Amino acid sequence: MLLPLSYRRTSQSLAECQLKLLSALIVENFNDDNENDITDEDKFREFKTSPKQIFCSFICQVCKVNLSRYFLCNECKMVSYCKEEHLKIDYLNHKGLCMAIKLIAKRRGSHVYNMAGHLNAIEFRNLRLHTIYLCEQFLNRSLANYEREIFLFPRLCHEVTCREWKSQLLSDCEKCGHVSFCNLHPLNENHKKFCNAFALYQRIILHEKSYGVINVALPQKILKRTPTLCDDVKDTMRLLYKNITAFQDDCINSALMEIATAPLTIFYACQKMGLEFKEQMVIHFVGAEMQFEANKLDKWESIFFHLITEISDLHIVFIGSELNEEKLPVEIISRTRMCKTCRLNYRGIRFDFQCKKFYHDYCNSLSYTKPDIVCFLNPALYRPGYRGFDTWPRTIDAAIKTSSPVLITSLTENECYLDFERIKYLTNDEFEILLPPLKNPYASTRPERNFSTDEDVPLTFKNNFLFAISKIKDLIEF
Numbered sequence: 067m068l069l070p071l072s073y074r075r076t077s078q079s080l081a082e083c084q085l086k087l088l089s090a091l092i093v094e095n096f097n098d099d100n101e102n103d104i105t106d107e108d109k110f111r112e113f114k115t116s117p118k119q120i121f122c123s124f125i126c127q128v129c130k131v132n133l134s135r136y137f138l139c140n141e142c143k144m145v146s147y148c149k150e151e152h153l154k155i156d157y158l159n160h161k162g163l164c165m166a167i168k169l170i171a172k173r174r175g176s177h178v179y180n181m182a183g184h185l186n187a188i189e190f191r192n193l194r195l196h197t198i199y200l201c202e203q204f205l206n207r208s209l210a211n212y213e214r215e216i217f218l219f220p221r222l223c224h225e226v227t228c229r230e231w232k233s234q235l236l237s238d239c240e241k242c243g244h245v246s247f248c249n250l251h252p253l254n255e256n257h258k259k260f261c262n263a264f265a266l267y268q269r270i271i272l273h274e275k276s277y278g279v280i281n282v283a284l285p286q287k288i289l290k291r292t293p294t295l296c297d298d299v300k301d302t303m304r305l306l307y308k309n310i311t312a313f314q315d316d317c318i319n320s321a322l323m324e325i326a327t328a329p330l331t332i333f334y335a336c337q338k339m340g341l342e343f344k345e346q347m348v349i350h351f352v353g354a355e356m357q358f359e360a361n362k363l364d365k366w367e368s369i370f371f372h373l374i375t376e377i378s379d380l381h382i383v384f385i386g387s388e389l390n391e392e393k394l395p396v397e398i399i400s401r402t403r404m405c406k407t408c409r410l411n412y413r414g415i416r417f418d419f420q421c422k423k424f425y426h427d428y429c430n431s432l433s434y435t436k437p438d439i440v441c442f443l444n445p446a447l448y449r450p451g452y453r454g455f456d457t458w459p460r461t462i463d464a465a466i467k468t469s470s471p472v473l474i475t476s477l478t479e480n481e482c483y484l485d486f487e488r489i490k491y492l493t494n495d496e497f498e499i500l501l502p503p504l505k506n507p508y509a510s511t512r513p514e515r516n517f518s519t520d521e522d523v524p525l526t527f528k529n530n531f532l533f534a535i536s537k538i539k540d541l542i543e544f
């Protein structure tokens with residue numbers, strides 16, 4: 067099938083329409099002699115996630131259009147609308163939080179971030195968290211994620227010594243529409259590094275607001291020989307899809323890589339550290355998230371299993387203190403269905419969800435199965451883990467004691483370095499480096515806002531950097 071690829075950013079609405087069309091059209095048909103195609107008539111049952119409700123200061127809270135004129139809520143001065151009417155419509159919903167913000171703002175002069183221009187990065191981060199805390203105290207409830215984002219990502223002048231908040235004094239970057247500046251502080255070189263990513267971020271969220279999550283079809287090929295993954299993602303995509311033109315669109319590419327990054331990164335890292343694939347393979351995901359590693363479970367079949375021909379029995383264990391079985395749809399837990407080709411060849415994947423469990427507890431439990439690889443995807447080991455309790459030392463100790471390769475990915479180069487240092491410290495430097503810290507060619511290309519180090523890296527990508535270690539061979543107990 068030929069895809070209409072006259073996709074240009076002429077106007078927002080046209081672009082959006084075409085994107086919708088493209089998303090619907092990404093369907094593959096194959097007749098390659100060298101590969102098996104999935105000929106299964108039954109469709110997999112899919113765990114569908116709707117886009118998370120998010121707050122963006124440059125979007126109307128009611129109709130979700132990109133704002134060219136800002137009708138700021140005059141009470142709290144934190145949320146904006148496209149017209150006065152929408153401000154009025156939303157007020158009933160916004161009222162409670164608005165009152166809380168107004169009260170805090172009054173104590174601070176006129177605006178919650180009135181004095182923010184005097185603060186350094188750490189102080190401003192703490193101020194934002196403290197403001198959330200105060201609001202929760204006032205309302206006597208936790209704020210929803212999108213409500214927290216009102217405080218985490220406010221519309222302020224980008225210059226950190228300024229952080230002007232008065233809407234009438236601010237303009238937005240013409241290209242990405244996402245970063246604001248006052249007339250004293252025009253956008254600088256530093257913004258250029260992230261402007262494209264911001265523009266993509268904006269396109270994705272505007273698209274998702276209107277049409278829901280961008281749906282990409284998973285690949286349909288079953289390879290006859292395991293390929294060697296190179297550093298060029300495009301080459302790999304050609305192995306997976308006959309027609310990759312659709313993925314030249316940034317939005318669609320980011321939707322695909324968000325799904326494909328987990329299986330491709332593990333595959334790439336295994337090959338790079340010389341791990342041999344055997345008939346059976348067990349993968350542990352530590353601190354797994356329903357929204358990431360365990361999202362679109364079929365990807366493990368179509369982007370991992372179908373590429374690696376040696377494996378016939380794949381066992382994937384998701385372990386996470388924040389994984390919650392009550393939130394798992396039954397069809398996921400019980401799903402063992404494979405495509406017809408796999409079934410005929412007696413190949414299968416088992417998923418095991420170890421919910422509300424720390425990794426070290428799982429390792430000591432009866433359900434423990436020795437892994438071939440232990441994966442920590444974007445764990446930020448350098449920060450204390452679960453709800454402020456630092457459980458990483460025990461978790462890392464347990465992972466290294468498995469004597470299997472331990473793969474750790476991170477959002478930024480700096481985090482990768484910090485995680486590496488943390489492991490060095492926790493293990494007294496007693497580990498073997500299987501892969502030194504490196505940029506991962508199979509990182510997600512979907513930008514995400516970053517609150518914790520937004521001064522340097524306002525947008526991040528999952529699995530952007532990686533390294534792998536294991537227990538020192540001499541120390542392995544037999």
Ligand SMILES: [Zn+2]
Nearest residue numbers: 126129148152
């Ligand atoms: Zn509106």
Ligand SMILES: [Zn+2]
Nearest residue numbers: 139141142164
């Ligand atoms: Zn308000």
Ligand SMILES: [Zn+2]
Nearest residue numbers: 223228248251
């Ligand atoms: Zn300024």
Ligand SMILES: [Zn+2]
Nearest residue numbers: 239241242261
């Ligand atoms: Zn920009």
Ligand SMILES: [Zn+2]
Nearest residue numbers: 367404405408
């Ligand atoms: Zn299959």
